[in-house]
Amino acid sequence: MDLFDDLPEPRQTSGRVSSATTARPQATTEEEEEEDEEEKKRLKRRREDTEEEGEVKRVCKEGLPVLKGYVAARRGERDEMQDAHVLLPDMSSYLNARPSPASRVSYFAVFDGHGGARASRFAAEHLHHILANKFPSGLTGNMDVLIKRCLLDTFRQTDEDFLRTASSQKPAWKDGSTATCVLAVDDTVYVANLGDSRAVLCRMEAAAAGGGRRSLTLPLSTEHNPTIYEERRRIQRAGGTVRDGRVLRVLEVSRSIGDGQYKRCGVISSPDTKRCQLTANDRFILLACDGLFKVFSAEEAVKFVLHILQEATVEQKPGLTEEEVRSEAACQRLASEAVRRGCADNVTVILLSISF
Template sequence: MSKRPIDDQPSTDIKKVAIGLSTLKGYVAERKGERADMQDAHVILDNCTADFTQFADKIQRVAYYAVFDGHGGHRASKHCANHLHQHLMQKLPKYEVNNFPKEMKKMIFQSFKSVDEEFLKEASAQKPVWKDGTTVCCILLLDDTMYIMNLGDSKAILCRYNSEHKKHVSVSLSKDHNPTDYDERQRIQKLGGQVREGRVMGILEVSRSIGDGQYKRCGVINTPDVKRCQLTSNDRFLLIACDGLWKVYSPDQAIEFILNVLQDNSVQIPEGSTKTLEETRFEAACNKLASEAVRKGSADNVTVLLVSVSKL
């Protein structure tokens, strides 16, 4: 999905909004790998503050980034890319509620449930019935507070400078939902499903997803893990990617690869480009990481979404 432009405020107002906050900019690269088609989808909204009216005058900046790794087709991932943030816009609480983080989590669960039911209703009305499903990994930023939501095995990580060890490290922001995990397997078995060869009913690799109507009665659920994390002045970038990347890169390896490109003096602004040097290098890092994942043998679709984080 293409980036949405910043809301139509005068430039002076936009500068006021950014004061004191991290400056964010998203970049994405997609590769089909050995798949016949691209079943992933993504969303980059560097500033969607005007759409979240419930936060008016309370939150200076809202941003949203998401990767959806489709399987069985592209329809579930595209549906989520088009509609999940819309559900969040409609359902999230006003900032004045007594326990805002608790209400946020409750409304996030409702948003995921609604988008899943919406897609499954459409899928079941088709002949033949759509069997598409998708993982979800998304980050909603309210000022510099991140709400990380994920289903399945796409991951979000943060690159943070560790001042004690004087190096950048990867910080995990999400939790994989695999059928082999004890709690996931127990739930699946209690609902009559089975885990064979590490997959639900020997077929589905993830234990939570949107879509996958034929597995919902086997214990596959639409309830995401939700985490809250604060951006700090030590944070360099966010990385959200589908499992096509993580099959060939560990989080630490991915962080190291990106940092090497960001520090590569041979990557310069192309003649005639209006991009800054940082934008040029982040774009290059994103594309090189996705291409290298395919070169290293990832046969899956690969989507790499990078978000630069910098303080003014």
């Protein structure tokens, strides 16, 4: 459609008519009447299209999942809390323009810093703003491809911006951070991660025998450490070495934001991305730094949360539903249990409850 289709044609409203055009006024009147009639039809079609579009949007909004975020953070035995997190259940105010088929956009993220807290805090403060500026503003192609490209560009720019800031300091900052981000667009979840923080989904399914339902733990992220073959090969090709499971015997992750001194050794900021369509069988998503998974397997963490959501006794709080109280309690107890089990690292857990 041409940009100016809805604009009326220009009309002559002033000026003297010469003798050579004495027969033109009647023709002009007829043309104007035709234009007016055409304009009325055009406006009617526009109103009908707008009403139809509004109806489609109302239908699309029905049945969409609602994600609510709960967070728990523990310093552990560290001198400093180097984790950071972001909860944005509604990202609309940050977006320049929302893509036409999307009616809800949410963002949640966990950042696990090392060598200091500056890289994780920088990512928590800036990454979602960069993401919002790069977010596809219309359906001009395959939405999955556009969002994946957007996430890759966002991580790259966040890393570059932090490294520029870090190198300008005296002395230069040497902080780094992992990143695990969940971007929910309507009923589709996109996960981008680098480093060893993780995201997992709890999905319920019918049990094979005996009735009831059982939980499935689905990984939504890919771990990046230098002991993985592909990661080690990239580091070695760049001239780096892997000793004792670490880059140059120091860095435990093979991808990160920051860590400028290791970028020449093959440590990159390109995240892995995964896409997941949410269903009515999905209960929650867990995002957590490696402090949790040092003492919990993913399956153990999911079952721990499920027990509290379904069976454990919780104290009711005014103004909150029972589900909200249970979700908050599950998140807090999971982080505390990680510390009780002996995790000395920082522990940050985000629990995203899913309801339809």
